[in-house]
Amino acid sequence: MALQLAGKHIVLGLSGGIACYKAAELTRELAKAGATVQVVMTAGAEAFITAVTLQALSNRPVYTSQWDAREANNMAHINLSREADAILIAPASADFMAKLVHGRADDLLSLMCLARPMERVPLLVAPAMNREMWSHPATQRNVAQLVADGVSVLGPGAGDQACGEVGDGRMLEPEALRDELIAFFQPKLLAGQRVLITAGPTFEAIDPVRGITNHSSGKMGFAIARAAQEAGAEVTLVAGPVHLPTPRHVRLINVQSAQQMHDAVLPQAAAHDVFIATAAVADWRPVNTQTHKVKKDASGQVPAFEMTENPDILAAVASLPNRPYCVGFAAESHDLLHHTSEKRVRKNVPLLVGNIGPATFGQDTNALLLVDELGHRELPQADKLSLARELVREIAQRLHNANNDKT
Numbered sequence: 389m390a391l392q393l394a395g396k397h398i399v400l401g402l403s404g405g406i407a408c409y410k411a412a413e414l415t416r417e418l419a420k421a422g423a424t425v426q427v428v429m430t431a432g433a434e435a436f437i438t439a440v441t442l443q444a445l446s447n448r449p450v451y452t453s454q455w456d457a458r459e460a461n462n463m464a465h466i467n468l469s470r471e472a473d474a475i476l477i478a479p480a481s482a483d484f485m486a487k488l489v490h491g492r493a494d495d496l497l498s499l500m501c502l503a504r505p506m507e508r509v510p511l512l513v514a515p516a517m518n519r520e521m522w523s524h525p526a527t528q529r530n531v532a533q534l535v536a537d538g539v540s541v542l543g544p545g546a547g548d549q550a551c552g553e554v555g556d557g558r559m560l561e562p563e564a565l566r567d568e569l570i571a572f573f574q575p576k577l578l579a580g581q582r583v584l585i586t587a588g589p590t591f592e593a594i595d596p597v598r599g600i601t602n603h604s605s606g607k608m609g610f611a612i613a614r615a616a617q618e619a620g621a622e623v624t625l626v627a628g629p630v631h632l633p634t635p636r637h638v639r640l641i642n643v644q645s646a647q648q649m650h651d652a653v654l655p656q657a658a659a660h661d662v663f664i665a666t667a668a669v670a671d672w673r674p675v676n677t678q679t680h681k682v683k684k685d686a687s688g689q690v691p692a693f694e695m696t697e698n699p700d701i702l703a704a705v706a707s708l709p710n711r712p713y714c715v716g717f718a719a720e721s722h723d724l725l726h727h728t729s730e731k732r733v734r735k736n737v738p739l740l741v742g743n744i745g746p747a748t749f750g751q752d753t754n755a756l757l758l759v760d761e762l763g764h765r766e767l768p769q770a771d772k773l774s775l776a777r778e779l780v781r782e783i784a785q786r787l788h789n790a791n792n793d794k795t
């Protein structure tokens with residue numbers, strides 16, 4: 389996958405807290421994603437982890453003091469904040485957040501945050517503290533004030549704490565913070581939109597141990613869910629049996645069969661602005677699921693199963709009176725343009741996305757063919773997240789045009 393933070397210069401600020409040990413891994417994750425990382429530490433952070441460790445991982449000298457004579461003009465707070473694409477404070481202690489709220493500037497990190505050009509250098513904080521400290525009204529007041537001041541608050545997570553207690557206040561894990569930062573930089577093309585997505589295969593049970601399914605991995609649908617969420621949408625993902633991590637902030641509904649997928653989708657479809665059907669829904673299912681495992685008998689007779697057709701979820705959503713903007717997928721083996729164009733008309737949807745099923749099922753890359761009433765456009769072979777972002781851009785453009793047409 390492409391380096392998601394290539395070209396980004398991140399100033400990573402550490403304030404004092406045991407979560408400083410995770411900042412070492414975070415530095416690596418950001419650097420691995422292509423970012424340059426400039427670490428700035430408070431004296432409290434230095435009590436938990438050394439500047440040497442972070443210098444080695446970031447490959448840059450670490451700054452700890454506003455009196456650092458290495459800067460020719462002796463203004464580290466100005467120089468550091470001017471070159472940043474974002475400042476991320478991780479961990480952000482309760483005390484450091486209180487300082488930010490009050491605009492205090494008695495050490496390099498707080499001074500740099502105050503001195504940053506607010507309109508072009510966003511500030512993100514990843515709180516890390518004991519659960520009592522997090523839920524204290526003073527901290528909650530401070531968090532609300534930071535949000536009101538335009539600061540992005542990432543997390544915190546919940547779970548085991550270093551003090552032995554369990555609750556809210558854990559700093560998000562380094563991979564999660566990296567993904568939050570990646571999402572932060574994506575254009576918010578679907579801000580305020582509600583997007584419903586189906587993904588993965590379905591599983592049509594024959595008996596308690598067997599069933600009919602297909603090779604869909606769900607990767608394309610999950611990538612679209614992530615891309616839509618990164619673009620600011622509120623995303624619901626209805627997925628058949630897959631083995632994939634749920635993208636952050638996406639509401640996941642697990643189903644097995646086509647009928648369950650249909651029943652999960654239909655009641656909520658009209659409350660969404662966009663419906664994207666990426667699931668490889670089984671066309672047929674056994675009429676009856678056997679209660680007990682079907683056994684071989686001595687006769688050598690092969691059991692016969694009566695099959696019936698599954699409901700077409702996409703067609704059902706597309707025929708709702710107040711339907712969302714519908715995007716279908718076509719998994720074909722040949723004649724992609726012909727089948728995709730024909731399927732778009734048959735399913736009565738404005739946009740259908742063709743792909744070659746056998747070439748993409750389970751893979752990390754794909755190529756897409758977008759067909760709408762005006763013609764077609766190819767999105768050439770790329771990783772699925774890049775394609776998903778491109779598709780989100782195409783959908784956002786069409787929504788925008790449709791809304792303009794209405795006004």
Ligand code: CTP
Nearest residue numbers: 665666667669698699700701702716717718719
């Ligand atoms: N689809 C659906 N419900 C079904 C079958 C398909 O929602 N019961 C959706 C898929 O999620 C996809 C689109 O319809 O967005 C096309 O799926 P595909 O399997 O390619 O098409 P079919 O309608 O099944 O046509 P065929 O298998 O004959 O090519």
